[in-house]
Amino acid sequence: xxxxxxxxxxxxxxxxxxxxxxxxxxxxxxxxxxxxxxxxxxxxxxxxxxxxxxxxxxxxxxxxxxxxxxxxxxxxxxxxxxxxxxxxxxxxxxxxxxxxxxxxxxxxxxxxxxxxxxxxxxxxxxxxxxxxxxxxxxxxxxxxxxxxxxxxxxxxxxxxxxxxxxxxxxxxxxxxxxxxxxxxxxxxxxxxxxxxxxxxxxxxxxxxxxxxxxxxxxxxxxxxxxxxxxxxxxxxxxxxxxxxxxxxxxxxxxxxxxxxxxxxxxxxxxxxxxxxxxxxxx
Numbered sequence: 453x454x455x456x457x458x459x460x461x462x463x464x465x466x467x468x469x470x471x472x473x474x475x476x477x478x479x480x481x482x483x484x485x486x487x488x489x490x491x492x493x494x495x496x497x498x499x500x501x502x503x504x505x506x507x508x509x510x511x512x513x514x515x516x517x518x519x520x521x522x523x524x525x526x527x528x529x530x531x532x533x534x535x536x537x538x539x540x541x542x543x544x545x546x547x548x549x550x551x552x553x554x555x556x557x558x559x560x561x562x563x564x565x566x567x568x569x570x571x572x573x574x575x576x577x578x579x580x581x582x583x584x585x586x587x588x589x590x591x592x593x594x595x596x597x598x599x600x601x602x603x604x605x606x607x608x609x610x611x612x613x614x615x616x617x618x619x620x621x622x623x624x625x626x627x628x629x630x631x632x633x634x635x636x637x638x639x640x641x642x643x644x645x646x647x648x649x650x651x652x653x654x655x656x657x658x659x660x661x662x663x664x665x666x667x668x669x670x671x672x673x674x675x676x677x678x679x680x681x682x683x684x685x686x687x688x689x690x691x692x693x694x695x696x697x698x699x700x701x702x703x704x705x706x707x708x709x710x711x712x713x714x715x716x717x718x719x720x721x722x723x724x725x726x727x728x729x730x731x732x733x734x
Contacts, residue, residue, distance in 0.1 A: 454482040454681050455526050457518070457551070459544050460533030460571070460670070462488035464503075466495035467712040468667035469534055473674035475714045476696075479721050480678040485523065487514050490536050495666045496580075505536030512543050519547075525554040527564050529677055532593055533670060534571040535581065541588035548596045567677045568597035569669065575605045575636065599680070600628055601673040603636040621646040622653040622733050633676055633690075635669050645672060646733065647690040653733040654687050656694035658725070664701050665712045672697050675721070687730055695725030702727075 456477055461469030474484035489511065493502030506514075518524065530548055535541050551564050570593065572586045573579040579586060590610060594600055600610075607615040613624035617639055625632035625648040634646040637655070644657030675696045679689030699720060703713050714721065 454528045456482050456484045456529040456531060457487065457527050458484055458531045459487045459489065460531065461490045461492065462486065463492045463495055465493050466666060467714050468495050468670055472667050472670050472712065472714055473531060476671055476674040476721060477678060479719060482529070482678060482681065485518055487511065489534055489540050497666050508537065508539045508543065511540055515543065515547050519550065524551045525556055527551050528562055528681055529565050529567065531567045531569065531673060531677055533569045535585055535589065538584045538588040541585060541592055545592040545596060565598050565677070565680050566596055567599045567601055567673060568593045569601045569673050570594055570606050570610065572606050572609060574603055597630060599631045599633060601633040601676065603669055604634055607632070607634050618646055618655045618733060622648045626650065633673070635672050645690065645694050647686055652686055654690050655731045655733055656690045656728050658694070658698045658727045658729065661701050661705065663705055665704050665710060667712050668697050668701065671700060671712060671714065691728055691730045692722070692724050695723065695728045696721040698725050698727055
């Protein structure tokens with residue numbers, strides 16, 4: 453039974469962050485332990501979110517409880533996302549180290565996969581977390597990642613290189629020296645994601661939608677992470693993840709839903725989409 457540890461936001465009224473990712477992973481029969489960094493009522497894009505960041509002593513206490521129950525040695529996947537403070541980032545870095553160092557027993561023999569989504573900002577918005585928190589993510593989490601899952605704006609912040617079109621995103625991703633999944637990559641009337649490492653690079657793209665709910669990046673990260681645990685190829689894992697996001701956005705528009713209908717999608721979220729075009733870049 454695959455087990456994921458998700459360290460990110462919990463937003464009660466919006467399908468974003470850790471709760472959205474846990475819902476998506478459930479379709480792959482991946483159990484999730486969610487450690488929230490904030491407890492919000494709604495996505496800040498709707499206005500004042502309500503709720504508050506999780507105090508560091510509470511945050512660390514939850515992680516301590518997970519560890520005390522012997523669960524670090526059973527974790528197959530760690531996903532990190534939104535953080536409210538630099539102290540939370542430092543605590544998450546210690547947890548990643550502990551998960552990797554904990555002896556694996558029984559059926560849990562697989563090396564844990566660390567997926568870091570450096571949730572810091574976006575095009576047109578700029579940095580939307582404190583600069584010291586962003587600095588800690590760059591210094592403490594990105595180097596610990598097996599996979600960095602970022603948007604094009606975040607990749608440019610990480611590397612200093614232009615990342616807006618597919619070829620630029622591929623080149624910038626390779627500057628990180630690790631597998632990188634880049635969302636919000638534009639080319640003409642298309643939008644998509646680039647997946648690159650030192651050996652190969654792929655683009656999965658589809659027509660831009662007039663309206664897209666919040667949380668597409670979180671969903672993409674979860675869907676691609678699931679493909680890693682399944683042992684899927686680069687190209688298929690990317691195509692299926694982007695397809696799942698594209699179909700969920702389409703469903704949201706059909707039903708006039710302001711949020712991603714992740715649970716309603718059911719097993720459809722695991723399927724490739726005929727609207728997604730896959731292209732090898734290198």
